[in-house]
Amino acid sequence: MGYVAVKGGTKAIEASIERLKYERLKDEEILEVNTILATMKAMIDQVMSESSLYSPYLAALAIKQAEGSMEEAVFLMRAHRSTLPRLYYSQTVEAESMLVERRISASFKDIPGGQLLGATRDYTHRLLDFQLIDEDQSDNEQWLRDYKDKLAATRAQNEVQYFPKVVDYLREEGLFEKYEKNNTDPDDITKQSLQFPASRSAKLQVLTRGQTGAVTSLGYASLRGYGQVHPNVGEVRVGNLPIYVAHPNEMEQDEENEFYIGEIRVTEVESFVPVTVKNEQNESELEFEIGYGICYGQNETKAIAMSILDQCLEHPEAEFPTHDEEFVLLHIDSVESTGFISHLKLPHYVTFQSKLDSVRQVKGGDKDEN
Amino acid sequence: MKRRRRTEILIQSDSSLARSFAEMITQNHECQEIVAPQYGLTMIKMRESAKNSLFYIGEVLVTEAKVEINNQIGIGIVVGMQDELAKHLAIIDAAYKANLPEVEEWNPQLQRAEQQIMSRRAKEQADLFETKVNFETMDV
Numbered sequence: 098m099g100y101v102a103v104k105g106g107t108k109a110i111e112a113s114i115e116r117l118k119y120e121r122l123k124d125e126e127i128l129e130v131n132t133i134l135a136t137m138k139a140m141i142d143q144v145m146s147e148s149s150l151y152s153p154y155l156a157a158l159a160i161k162q163a164e165g166s167m168e169e170a171v172f173l174m175r176a177h178r179s180t181l182p183r184l185y186y187s188q189t190v191e192a193e194s195m196l197v198e199r200r201i202s203a204s205f206k207d208i209p210g211g212q213l214l215g216a217t218r219d220y221t222h223r224l225l226d227f228q229l230i231d232e233d234q235s236d237n238e239q240w241l242r243d244y245k246d247k248l249a250a251t252r253a254q255n256e257v258q259y260f261p262k263v264v265d266y267l268r269e270e271g272l273f274e275k276y277e278k279n280n281t282d283p284d285d286i287t288k289q290s291l292q293f294p295a296s297r298s299a300k301l302q303v304l305t306r307g308q309t310g311a312v313t314s315l316g317y318a319s320l321r322g323y324g325q326v327h328p329n330v331g332e333v334r335v336g337n338l339p340i341y342v343a344h345p346n347e348m349e350q351d352e353e354n355e356f357y358i359g360e361i362r363v364t365e366v367e368s369f370v371p372v373t374v375k376n377e378q379n380e381s382e383l384e385f386e387i388g389y390g391i392c393y394g395q396n397e398t399k400a401i402a403m404s405i406l407d408q409c410l411e412h413p414e415a416e417f418p419t420h421d422e423e424f425v426l427l428h429i430d431s432v433e434s435t436g437f438i439s440h441l442k443l444p445h446y447v448t449f450q451s452k453l454d455s456v457r458q459v460k461g462g463d464k465d466e467n
Numbered sequence: 468m469k470r471r472r473r474t475e476i477l478i479q480s481d482s483s484l485a486r487s488f489a490e491m492i493t494q495n496h497e498c499q500e501i502v503a504p505q506y507g508l509t510m511i512k513m514r515e516s517a518k519n520s521l522f523y524i525g526e527v528l529v530t531e532a533k534v535e536i537n538n539q540i541g542i543g544i545v546v547g548m549q550d551e552l553a554k555h556l557a558i559i560d561a562a563y564k565a566n567l568p569e570v571e572e573w574n575p576q577l578q579r580a581e582q583q584i585m586s587r588r589a590k591e592q593a594d595l596f597e598t599k600v601n602f603e604t605m606d607v
Binding site: 146149150151152154155178181182183184185186187188189190191192196198199201206211212213214215216248251252253254255256257258262264276277278279280281282283285287297298299301302305306339340341342344345346351352353354355356357358359360361363365367386387388389391393407 | 471586592
């Protein structure tokens, strides 16, 4: 599509930006970045995930600047990301190293290591809590003291426990196919634009940074019949993953001499999807495959929806939109979709004028004939 | 102590430990700043557990610093915006690379700090275990 430049409006634009600031400041309340950081964790997680940049502090700043608009906050983070140099690539992160804080299975009630609810809203009443209107700092401090006193009695084991993957046990039983470690370098859609058919690594990269609402909607569409994947959630886990980086110059590849640089918090999901396959006797058999989902922070709905879409895209089916990789991957990016929709607000005078001229010509022609 | 273990201890424990080690070095040795603490990105490579392949989950903001001591370059990298800690980590890294005598004294302190980190984590995990659930299926 060709664009035609327009000019003018400098003073109005300056006044508009001033007005924007006025709208943010007029009620004379200041929201501290640290307050957002401490109290808006779900929003921060969502912004980090969709912007593909893990930095809780910057996400809180973006939310403040964007006045809570998710699309604007993600846009700000993506823009900021583009100003920073990529200094390192991490060593491969293996999810078994996760320090788990929540781990549940909807498929098996007795999973090895047990189920851990952690912090979840799943079992809360969805009723407005009017007490929060008059929340008091001293009351909160008292509650925290009482809670910590209650926990003081808990006895810790000598070592931290790491949880095995549910799917590993099922693989040992021969219920799932075993795959050797594939160490092929992944594609990077931030360095090279998406090509179709997309590699598995590119698909997962696009899905994990997809807009939460879009990923959820398309995953939901698959469940409702616009796709053919309806999984059982095998395992949802939330926790911290340690990140290691190799020395940039040392020739010796010694794992023990890597840098530990910190950790990131993620949600990871493995969904079990029944598929029908033909056996050696050409008979139909039921098997299970795994749909994989992961995203920054705690966002279980998105990670589950991603695991559905992962399976959909592994099995292309022309009749279902959620199995079409171009349809899914090109429409779930926050900046791409909101940017393209919102560009419609900007001046399109020449393109519209040419369409108007065509319509007038047709209408005028009709009049002449009458 | 090798880098992986010591960087984990220094980053996970109170930042005063890294500061005290770094100050000990800068008081006794000439330390030249090669790269002042700067913000950058580290791309995270993940292994997915469906087909055991690799993909990029996204980037993490890091602070990086480089210093030189006795012709040895030390690097400090840490997640987040942590200028001071990145610089201290770089100084400690250079001290280890240069085999400075001070590093000999650090092992016991690092081991104690590691023990504290492990105890803290184990206690946090025990607290979380209060939310362990045992669902039972009901006959209907």
